[in-house]
Amino acid sequence: MSAFRDDVEAMIPALRRYARALARDADIADDLVQDTLVRALRSERLFLGGDIRSWLYTILTNLNRNRRRSLARRPQFTPLLENNPDASGTEAEGRDIARALATLVEDQRSVLLLVMLEGLSYREVANIQGVPIGTVMSRLARARAHVKACLEGERPALRRVK
């Protein structure tokens, strides 16, 4: 197996984690990861070196944005429960953070997860979203304030549809 494929394969667990938190549905999340991997494999020759990790996060983020855009055309149905709640002691806590994430707008959720869960730098996230670093920082600040308010039991403001 090529070094390129090894590098892509090593990223699958992290991509699944990011996708699950981003899409909040296990099946849709794995669909996103699968599509990301297929595109990556297809574009092997277009990849001219650089950071494979950032590149894969970029593909997944774009795919999710396309998916959301197509969903935006029809009424949105948000499931009350995630479709496979993991049974564990921290389940209630996990549901709270998942619910708080659900109230964030797309770009803020993506920034929050890339920085706090995936440990990417502001610069990397700016490249992934195609925006200046200042925009990443303001999105992050707003996302943190919003999630904090949610976790502390304030009623989340009604989500604005883009």
Add this chain to the structure above:
Amino acid sequence: MTDKNIPVTEDELHAYIDNELPAERHGDVEAWLVTHPDDAERVQSWRAMADALHARYDRVADEAVPKRLEIERLARQPRKWMVGAIAATLVAFIAGGAVGWMAHGAAAAPSAFQILTVDALDAHKLYVVEVRHPVEVPGSERTHLQQWLSKRCGYSVKAPELDGTGLKLVGGRLLPGPQGPAAFFMYEGPTGERFTLYTSRAKTKTAQMRYTAAENSGAMYWSEDGVGYVLSGPIDKDRLNQVARLVYDQTEKSGG
């Protein structure tokens, strides 16, 4: 030692816990937190938030990778992907989008060229989200695609080479345009960004390149020798302009 009198900003608090703060400012922020309990509480809540995220989602990374995501399998059958929920939502979207597209044709009143541009942007939005059937004829059959579209459109249609900017031809399709058939090509970059080129007969004189944007898509449009061109893509104007120039240069050479 730096000046401790410079107040610590909220940006610096974020940078502090994200390891983005310059080392020389570290001590200042730590000293600041001792004397500013509100900020200390906020920083603490952000740490707890990160812990909660890891507690909830790290176990996903620890799960065994499902069979359908095995890299060997995907490399072997690259076409069997994206089924289930996403395909279903796309069907719903396509059905809804097509109705809106037809209705718009009846209501529009502006210039022929504007109608053409709006049609092109609609087609762009309709097809870039398509996963399984974005095109009728794949880019691997470039020659056949060009011959077919030239014959149906009644002028020489060429799919420009955009490999130089990292865009590969996905393929193309025939569409109804405002004044006759339209040729439609789709390109895709390494990160999944998609551009489309829409060309059709337009009863306008040569017009220079213009830019327009709607929702999340942008378009550069121009016309030459009775043919209108619309290049649509993500809303990044510089990138659109760069790709449009490349298209323009090649259509000029081929005689439009």
